[in-house]
Amino acid sequence: MAANAVLRPRAPTGWARxxxxxxxxxxxxxxxxxxxxxxxxxxxxxxxxxxLLVTAFWRINSFTTAIERVWNLDNFQTxxxxxxxxxxxxxxxxxxxxxxxxxxxxxxxxxxxxxxLASRRAQTLLFAAVLLPxxxxxxxxxxxxxxxxxxxxxxxWSLLAVHLPAANIGYTNVAMWLVFSYVWLPFMIIPTYAALxxxxxxxxxxAADLGARRLRSVSDVVVPLALPGLVxxxxxxxxxxxxDYITPILVGGAGSSFIGNVAYSNVGIANNVPxxxxxxxxxxxxxxxxLLGAKRLGAFEAL
Amino acid sequence: xxxxxATSIRWTQVLAVAAAAIVSIAACGGSTSGGSxxxxxxxxxxKPLASIGAGEGRLNLIAWEGYTDASWTDPFTQQTGCKxxxxxxxSSDEMVTLMANxxxxxxxxxxxxxxxxxxxxxxxxxxxMNTALIPDWSNFQPQFKSPSFNTINGVHYGISLQWxxxxxxxxxxxxxxAPTSWSVIYDSKYxxxxxxxxxxxxxxxxxxxxxxxxxxxxxxxxYELTQPQxxxxxxxxxxxxxxxxKYWGLASQEISxxxxxxxxxxxxxxxxxxxxxxxNAHVNDTIPSEGATGWADTWMLATKAPHPNCAYLxxxxxSTPKVQAQQxxxxxxxxxxxxxxxxxxxxxxGSCAQYHADAPASYFNTIKFWKTPIATxxxxxxxxxxxxxxxxxxxxxxx
Numbered sequence: 001m002a003a004n005a006v007l008r009p010r011a012p013t014g015w016a017r018x019x020x021x022x023x024x025x026x027x028x029x030x031x032x033x034x035x036x037x038x039x040x041x042x043x044x045x046x047x048x049x050x051x052l053l054v055t056a057f058w059r060i061n062s063f064t065t066a067i068e069r070v071w072n073l074d075n076f077q078t079x080x081x082x083x084x085x086x087x088x089x090x091x092x093x094x095x096x097x098x099x100x101x102x103x104x105x106x107x108x109x110x111x112x113x114x115x116x117l118a119s120r121r122a123q124t125l126l127f128a129a130v131l132l133p134x135x136x137x138x139x140x141x142x143x144x145x146x147x148x149x150x151x152x153x154x155x156x157w158s159l160l161a162v163h164l165p166a167a168n169i170g171y172t173n174v175a176m177w178l179v180f181s182y183v184w185l186p187f188m189i190i191p192t193y194a195a196l197x198x199x200x201x202x203x204x205x206x207a208a209d210l211g212a213r214r215l216r217s218v219s220d221v222v223v224p225l226a227l228p229g230l231v232x233x234x235x236x237x238x239x240x241x242x243x244d245y246i247t248p249i250l251v252g253g254a255g256s257s258f259i260g261n262v263a264y265s266n267v268g269i270a271n272n273v274p275x276x277x278x279x280x281x282x283x284x285x286x287x288x289x290x291l292l293g294a295k296r297l298g299a300f301e302a303l
Numbered sequence: 304x305x306x307x308x309a310t311s312i313r314w315t316q317v318l319a320v321a322a323a324a325i326v327s328i329a330a331c332g333g334s335t336s337g338g339s340x341x342x343x344x345x346x347x348x349x350k351p352l353a354s355i356g357a358g359e360g361r362l363n364l365i366a367w368e369g370y371t372d373a374s375w376t377d378p379f380t381q382q383t384g385c386k387x388x389x390x391x392x393x394s395s396d397e398m399v400t401l402m403a404n405x406x407x408x409x410x411x412x413x414x415x416x417x418x419x420x421x422x423x424x425x426x427x428x429x430x431x432m433n434t435a436l437i438p439d440w441s442n443f444q445p446q447f448k449s450p451s452f453n454t455i456n457g458v459h460y461g462i463s464l465q466w467x468x469x470x471x472x473x474x475x476x477x478x479x480x481a482p483t484s485w486s487v488i489y490d491s492k493y494x495x496x497x498x499x500x501x502x503x504x505x506x507x508x509x510x511x512x513x514x515x516x517x518x519x520x521x522x523x524x525x526y527e528l529t530q531p532q533x534x535x536x537x538x539x540x541x542x543x544x545x546x547x548x549k550y551w552g553l554a555s556q557e558i559s560x561x562x563x564x565x566x567x568x569x570x571x572x573x574x575x576x577x578x579x580x581x582x583n584a585h586v587n588d589t590i591p592s593e594g595a596t597g598w599a600d601t602w603m604l605a606t607k608a609p610h611p612n613c614a615y616l617x618x619x620x621x622s623t624p625k626v627q628a629q630q631x632x633x634x635x636x637x638x639x640x641x642x643x644x645x646x647x648x649x650x651x652x653g654s655c656a657q658y659h660a661d662a663p664a665s666y667f668n669t670i671k672f673w674k675t676p677i678a679t680x681x682x683x684x685x686x687x688x689x690x691x692x693x694x695x696x697x698x699x700x701x702x
Contacts, residue, residue, distance in 0.1 A: 066403070066426060084699045150563035168495065170565055171549045254547035257702040270694055271400035 049284070056277035067273060075278035085262075089282055092259045095173070096241040099180040100188075100234045106181070107188040107233060108226070112218075114189075115196035130186045138183065142250050145179045146170070149251075171253030179251050180241050187236035195229025196222070231299035238290060242283045259283055345427030346606055347458055352433055352615060358385045359610040362617055365390050365401050365413040367600070368554055369574055369634050375626050382620070385613035393553050394502055395419035395673070396694075402428045406605025411614045413605070414464060416598040417452040418504055418526075418673035422690075424453075424460045429603040431458045436615050439622040439640055446667055447639040452674055453601045461603035462618050465627070467636035467658075468595040468670050469508070470588035472571035472579075474561065481589040485512050487568050489539065494546045498560050498569035501550035503690070503697035504673055507596050508570060509536040509543075511671055515593045525596065525671050527680050527687045533696065540700045550701050554578075561586055573635030573658075590669075597670035631658050 022029045057071050079085050114126045133141060148154045149170040156166040169175050199222060207217035245260030252258070259282055266276035294300070362385045364371060371389035380386055390410070392398045395418045402413050405428050415423055423429045434440045440448065440462065447463035454460065473482060488497050489512070499505055510525035513535055520532050528536060548566045551557040557575050560566045562584055576588040602618050604611065620626060627638035628646035637659050638647070644655040655661050680687040688696075 082695075082699075084702045088702050146559075150559075151565040152563045170563075249552065253549045254544050254701065257698075262698070262702070270396050271403065272694075 052277045052280060055274050056281055058274040060272050060274060075275045078275070079278055079282070085279070088257050088259060088262055091173075091257070092242060092283075093286065095176065095180065095258070096238045098177060099184060099241045100237045102177070102181045103185050103188040103237045104192075104230050104234060106185060107192050108230065111189050111192040111196050111226075111229075112222070115193050116199075130189050133183075134186055139246065139250075141183060142179060142247055145175070145182070145251060149175050149178075171251065171256075173252070173256055175251050175253075176247055176256060179247050180244070183247070184237040184240050187240065188230070188233035191232040191236075192226060192229045195226045195232075199225045228298040228301055231294050231297045235291065235294055235299060239283075239287050242286060344424045344455060344458075344460070346424075346430045346460075347456070349430045349606070351431045352436065352611060355436055355615045355619070356612045358383045358613045358616055360384055360613070361386050361388065361610050362412070362613040363388045363390070363410050363610070364617075365392055365398055365410050367392065367414055367416075370414050370600075370630070372630070372633055374633070375621075375629050379617065379620050383613065383616045385610070385616060387617075395504070396502075399423060399426075399428075402605060404428070405607035408607040408609055410605050411608040411610050412617065413603050414600050415461070415603050416600050416673050418598075418675050420452045420461070420601060420603070421675045421677070423603060424455065428606055429460050430606045430608075432461060432604050432615075432618070434459050434462065437462055437619050437622050439619070439624070439642075442624070442642045443622075443639045444641050444667075446664060447599070450599065452599065452672070453603070461601035462622060463639045464600040464602055464621065465631060465634070465636045465638055466597060466599035466667075466670075466672070467573055467634075468590050468597040470571055470573060470576065470595065471591055472557075472561070472569050472576055472586055472588045474564075474567040475585045475587050477567040481587065482568070483592050485591045485593050486516075488570065489543050489546070491546060493568055495548055496565075496567045497543070497546045498549055498551050498557055498566045499543075499547065500570060501552045501701060503693040504596070505570070506533070506536050506540065506693055506696060507671065507673070507676075509539045511596060512593055513539060524681060526674050526676050528676070529680070529686045530688065533688050533692070537696050537700060544700060558582075577635045594669045594671065597672050599672050628654075628660075631660065637662075 022032065055067075056075055057073070058067055058069050059072055059074055060067055079089075110126075114123055118126060146153075150156075151166075151168070151170060153170065155169075159166055169178075203221055203225075204217055207221050212220065243260050245258060245264045248256050248258040248261045249264075252261075259279060263276040263279045266272045266279065364387060366389050368391045371387055376387040376389075390401065392401060392413075395416050398413050398415055398419050399422050402410065402415075402423055403426070406413075413419075413423070413429075415429075434448075443463060447466070449457070449459065450463065453463065471482060471485060471488070473487070478487075485508070487493060488499065499508070506528075507525040510522055510528055510532065513520055513532075514522040514525060517535065520535055522528065522532050549556070549560060551560065551569075554572060554575050557566075557569060557571055558578055560569070561575075561579055562582065571588060573588065576586060579586045602621065604614050604618075608614055621630070622640060624638075624640050624642040624646045627640040627643035628650055630636075631638040631643060632647060632651055632654050635658065644660045647655040647658065647660055659666055676688060676690045676693055678685050678687055678689045
């Protein structure tokens with residue numbers, strides 16, 4: 001009896017059976033691994049976007065500002081017909097484009113030097129210099145610009161010291177352009193650097209062998225190959241500018257309303273969440289179009 | 304109505320209760336959507352506390368910056384054991400937003416100004432209070448015992464606190480003598496050197512100016528504007544926009560604008576003046592000849608206040624002459640308790656007269672107090688523009 005019990009194969013435990021099942025069916029293993037992140041993505045990201053879209057079709061009671069769940073298109077109609085919001089949207093998109101172009105022009109020579117000309121040591125130092133500002137708080141960096149650009153600030157103090165007229169650019173759209181270009185520049189430099197570094201030296205040598213001078217090989221070989229990197233960087237600079245609301249509040253002056261801070265004041269101050277939701281769908285739509293364009297230019301291979 | 308609101312806040316249940324919610328909103332929404340105030344507020348029949356029990360150990364307040372200074376909240380906590388947690392709001396609109404759904408079971412009280420009071424009362428976010436539990440209420444100046452902005456049909460929805468004017472703040476190096484008219488903030492001579500609050504209620508300041516300078520508009524109350532009167536105020540503000548350096552959202556922003564020399568004149572609260580003067584900035588403030596808009600604040604009790612006993616203890620404490628005097632001097636405003644005058648002079652000689660705590664009712668009448676613009680004009684017609692229109696109008700000015 002006893003020997004019989006020893007010889008009989010042990011009945012597999014539940015845990016071992018589950019392990020075997022997962023081993024035999026790779027698709028099961030994959031879905032077990034992927035379910036938590038996918039559920040997170042669906043619930044937190046897509047569901048909140050869906051909720052945003054639904055809210056945009058509601059309205060608020062104009063007196064008590066309580067949300068009334070009555071389906072209507074009033075919010076979108078206001079967005080489309082009111083000249084105020086057209087101005088705000090146009091200003092936001094215009095600023096995002098301007099900041100993107102500025103950062104691209106600044107980032108390209110910098111990234112080119114870093115990727116192809118600098119010594120190993122200089123490269124490390126430059127990398128640290130690009131990333132260092134990202135360690136400091138965003139708010140602190142924006143505030144420091146207020147102090148630089150204020151009437152009695154560092155900029156005017158320096159200008160007066162060398163007998164130049166004071167620049168009156170604090171609290172203007174020019175100030176916003178400077179601050180945005182400054183805070184988002186690292187996001188343009190890094191993908192551009194990555195794209196430039198991947199260009200094989202042999203291509204440049206071939207260009208030189210065929211008689212191309214330095215400038216010609218930059219314009220005909222380097223720029224086209226670095227373009228996906230620049231476009232990838234522009235996704236960051238464009239979308240970050242498009243959605244920002246802190247810089248317009250702190251650095252902007254009269255006539256510096258952005259989509260972000262108008263949505264913010266509709267949520268936090270006016271309590272008009274449905275209108276804020278309608279307004280928030282605008283950058284989502286703009287970015288969808290932008291990303292489709294960026295995909296065509298190969299930006300996603302450079303990320 | 305309150306219950307259906309509370310449950311339907313959760314989006315997962317939205318679909319399930321959508322039909323019920325739409326029906327209930329259609330049923331009760333009609334009474335308030337036009338901004339009509341003729342009906343009873345939703346909490347009118349809630350019984351106020353009959354006596355103050357033991358404190359709950361905590362008190363969560365929504366307040367204006369500077370209203371919960373440690374110099375008077377610390378002694379309160381020592382006396383009552385109620386620990387004060389304050390959330391500062393930057394505007395009346397923000398206060399209304401935070402108090403939505405009766406304070407959400409999170410907030411106990413709000414130091415609401417007159418332009419928020421009616422909105423809070425008619426949304427059912429605040430509940431009646433028992434003035435018999437506040438001994439100092441009988442010492443209040445008569446116009447603050449049952450003012451129309453916090454008392455409806457004899458029911459008190461809060462206890463008056465402090466009041467004061469919105470002042471004209473100016474740089475004394477640019478203005479050796481005080482400006483006598485608000486016209487300086489509409490004068491192209493000061494292009495790019497002006498700041499005003501980023502607040503729709505600022506339209507009333509423009510209306511007050513037009514009331515004195517454009518009598519053909521026949522504005523009688525800066526908070527009750529018909530379409531042509533409103534359009535004129537908006538036109539004046541649009542004309543002012545190029546002169547504005549920045550529309551300030553927080554008192555601290557205006558303080559740094561003056562400190563850095565970015566602006567020389569602007570609309571302000573006395574708080575900014577006292578803070579700037581304490582920092583030795585060369586500024587002063589004045590009430591110009593047109594008069595001024597102003598605020599009268601009330602401590603209101605949230606419908607779902609989790610610590611009602613501490614809330615009453617707080618209201619009782621903040622209404623006493625000494626604390627009234629402390630807050631008045633600290634913030635630069637006028638106490639409602641008539642006995643605070645001697646306490647003010649004891650803290651700082653001459654402060655009672657400086658902050659008008661002894662002023663007659665005629666001074667009170669020169670100030671146009673903030674109130675929520677509603678569609679119903681004083682004459683009963685529906686020709687006035689409600690607050691939602693003011694918000695849209697303000698966005699069209701500042702955008």
